Amino acid sequence: MKGKAVVILSGGMDSTTLLYDVKSKGYDIHAISFDYRQKHSKELGTAMQTCIKLKIPWKKFDLSVLNEVAPSALTRDDWEVPEGHYEEENMKQTVVPCRNLVMLSLASAYAVGIKAKYLFYGAHRGDHAVYPDCRQEFIKLLSKTILHADWHEVQLKAPYSGMDKGDIAIRGKELGVDYSLTWTCYRGKEKACGKCGACQERLEAFKKAEMDDPIEYE
Amino acid sequence: MKGKAVVILSGGMDSTTLLYDVKSKGYDIHAISFDYRQKHSKELGTAMQTCIKLKIPWKKFDLSVLNEVAPSALTRDDWEVPEGHYEEENMKQTVVPCRNLVMLSLASAYAVGIKAKYLFYGAHRGDHAVYPDCRQEFIKLLSKTILHADWHEVQLKAPYSGMDKGDIAIRGKELGVDYSLTWTCYRGKEKACGKCGACQERLEAFKKAEMDDPIEYE
Numbered sequence: 145m146k147g148k149a150v151v152i153l154s155g156g157m158d159s160t161t162l163l164y165d166v167k168s169k170g171y172d173i174h175a176i177s178f179d180y181r182q183k184h185s186k187e188l189g190t191a192m193q194t195c196i197k198l199k200i201p202w203k204k205f206d207l208s209v210l211n212e213v214a215p216s217a218l219t220r221d222d223w224e225v226p227e228g229h230y231e232e233e234n235m236k237q238t239v240v241p242c243r244n245l246v247m248l249s250l251a252s253a254y255a256v257g258i259k260a261k262y263l264f265y266g267a268h269r270g271d272h273a274v275y276p277d278c279r280q281e282f283i284k285l286l287s288k289t290i291l292h293a294d295w296h297e298v299q300l301k302a303p304y305s306g307m308d309k310g311d312i313a314i315r316g317k318e319l320g321v322d323y324s325l326t327w328t329c330y331r332g333k334e335k336a337c338g339k340c341g342a343c344q345e346r347l348e349a350f351k352k353a354e355m356d357d358p359i360e361y362e
Numbered sequence: 363m364k365g366k367a368v369v370i371l372s373g374g375m376d377s378t379t380l381l382y383d384v385k386s387k388g389y390d391i392h393a394i395s396f397d398y399r400q401k402h403s404k405e406l407g408t409a410m411q412t413c414i415k416l417k418i419p420w421k422k423f424d425l426s427v428l429n430e431v432a433p434s435a436l437t438r439d440d441w442e443v444p445e446g447h448y449e450e451e452n453m454k455q456t457v458v459p460c461r462n463l464v465m466l467s468l469a470s471a472y473a474v475g476i477k478a479k480y481l482f483y484g485a486h487r488g489d490h491a492v493y494p495d496c497r498q499e500f501i502k503l504l505s506k507t508i509l510h511a512d513w514h515e516v517q518l519k520a521p522y523s524g525m526d527k528g529d530i531a532i533r534g535k536e537l538g539v540d541y542s543l544t545w546t547c548y549r550g551k552e553k554a555c556g557k558c559g560a561c562q563e564r565l566e567a568f569k570k571a572e573m574d575d576p577i578e579y580e
Contacts, residue, residue, distance in 0.1 A: 205427050212423055213468050214475035241474035242467060245511045249460060249467040250431050256459035257432035282510045289503040293463045293495045 148172045149262040150255045150298075152247060153195070153202070155187030157346060158266035158304060160194055160326045161316040165303070166264050168319060173200050176254060178207040178247050180240070184332035184342075193325045205250065214241040244277040245286065248300070252290045255298040263290070268304045268312060270345060280305050309345055310352030317353050324358040335360045364389045367480035367519075368473045370465060371395050371413070371420070373405030375564060376484035376522060378412055378544045379534040383521070384482055386537060391418050394472060396465050398425040398458070402550040402560075411543045423468065432459040462495040463504065466518065470508045473516040481508070486522045486530060488563060498523050527563055528570030535571050542576040553578045 149171040153159045167173055177191045188204060195202035248265065255263045267278045276282065287300040304312055316323065328346040329336035336343050338361040350357045367389040371377045384391055395409045406422060413420035466483065473481045485496045494500065505518040522530055534541065546564040547554035554561050556579040568575045 205430055207427055209423050209425055209427065209468065210471065214471040240471075241514075242471035242508075242511045245507070246464075246467040246471055249464040250427065253428065253432040253458075253460035253464055276513050277511045279510070282507070285503065285507040285510055289463070289500070289507045290460075292497070292500045292503055293460045295494055296459075 146171045147262065148174065148258065148260040149264055150251055150258070150260045151175045152251050152263070152265040153177050153191045154266070155189070155191030155194070155326060156266075156328050157316070157323065157326050157349065158268055158309065158312050160190070160323070161312050161319065161321050162264055162266040162304065163194065163198065163200070164319040164321050165315065167198060167200065171262065174254075174258060174260065175200050175202045176251060177202070177204045178210075178250070179204055180207040180210040180243075182332070184327060184330050186332050187327040190325045190327045194322070197322065197325065203254075205254075207247070207250070210240065210243065210246055242277060244275075244282075248286060248290070252293060252298055252300075256294045256296050259296060260298065262299050262301055264301045264303070266304055266312075267302045268307050268309060270308045278305075309349035313349040313353035313355060317355055323355075327359070333362070335362045337362055365480065366390045366392065366476065366478040367482055368469055368476070368478045369393045370469050370481070370483040371409045372484070373407070373409030373412070373544060374484075374546050375534070375541065375544050375567065376486055376527065376530050378408070378541070379530050379537065379539050380482055380484040380522065381412065381416065381418070382537040382539050383533065385416060385418065389480065392472075392476060392478065393418050393420045394469060395420070395422045396425040396428075396468070397422055398428040398461075400550070402545060402548050404550050405545040408543045408545045412540070415540065415543065421472075423472075425465070425468070428458065428461065428464055460495060462493075462500075466504060466508065470511055470516055470518075474512045474514050477514060478516065480517050480519055482519045482521070484522055484530075485520045486525050486527060488526045496523075527567035531567040531571035531573060535573055541573075545577070551580070553580045555580055 151163050151166055151173055153163055153175045175195050177188055179188055192202055251263055283302050283305055290300050291297050328342050330340045330342045331337045336359055367384060369381050369384055369391055371381055371393045393413050395406055397406055410420060469481055501520045501523055508518050509515055546560045548558045548560045549555045554577055
């Protein structure tokens with residue numbers, strides 16, 4: 145055993161791949177997910193199913209306060225999730241301000257409480273233009289901050305922060321990740337829309353990894 | 363007007379003094395408080411009363427998730443708040459892991475949402491032995507992290523971080539703070555207990571400032 149590790153699992157491709165990855169390295173894993181009333185709350189279901197499959201203890205925490213504090217197109221019913229690529233201006237509506245900062249702070253509190261030594265999360269290189277709190281610079285600063293937040297030291301690990309989503313899919317292929325138990329589409333209907341920025345990026349990643357995406361599209 | 367500023371107001375002595383202080387300097391203030399099911403939730407009432415008195419917009423956010431993620435003697439009914447001074451070993455039970463990190467992260471999200479330029483909080487020099495996330499070193503790191511969490515930059519300000527509670531009370535005396543509208547005791551009964559670490563520190567601060575404490579003790 146390599147020690148106790150908390151993994152933040154959104155139920156999307158990146159964090160699910162990370163979960164398989166961390167498991168393959170022999171950590172004692174405790175997975176956690178956050179329900180912030182995201183329209184794509186379907187990802188919480190896939191997160192749970194993956195943990196059942198891998199026999200990993202899983203907890204879901206209610207983070208609806210994030211929605212109260214700072215609403216966005218990902219959480220508000222009256223704001224439409226835009227179509228198009230992440231690079232485009234209108235994708236800014238999908239930014240939940242400080243989402244990673246808030247989730248990682250709570251995850252640190254959890255890690256301190258259960259005396260875990262590591263905290264893993266699946267930030268990657270792809271989102272930077274619109275999501276400032278995915279940048280490596282931000283992650284480095286936050287790691288130091290978390291290390292100083294309690295006498296019990298928790299090390300933040302973001303092993304995919306230098307990779308893009310395609311590289312992650314390639315890694316997932318090696319690990320045999322069951323991507324049918326992942327959800328990416330921001331719209332959260334029965335089938336993925338294939339049109340929002342999140343869907344487009346997912347489809348490009350599968351293409352790069354020369355895999356078929358096992359989920360259904362509209 | 364000096365610009366928009368969010369002030370985190372617990373309803374205790376320090377943050378209430380800070381609110382008067384920031385107001386005296388002419389900022390456009392938005393005060394926020396967090397309900398994390400603290401036993402001393404009476405402080406939320408005094409926070410509201412102070413904001414009514416000073417005509418400052420005030421919001422309260424539900425942070426019960428902090429209690430779920432990491433329970434402590436401040437929130438759990440079955441854990442007794444210990445008597446004695448902060449320096450003592452048993453006061454460690456009152457540490458809510460990463461409480462400041464979590465609150466400041468959410469406050470940053472709020473500040474980004476309303477496009478505030480400053481975020482003020484009342485950390486001071488007194489609590490360091492048991493509360494690692496009140497140290498100046500931690501505050502410095504967190505300031506940098508928050509500055510990088512969004513394209514809209516929020517500056518964290520902790521002007522009392524080099525002062526002790528007695529110094530704050532002296533400043534409060536100059537500002538004419540109404541300390542009858544503050545609550546400190548961790549036990550949250552009708553009158554303050556006078557025995558817990560929080561009460562002892564408050565009483566010492568009033569002594570240093572040569573003031574009478576206007577609240578009632580058991």
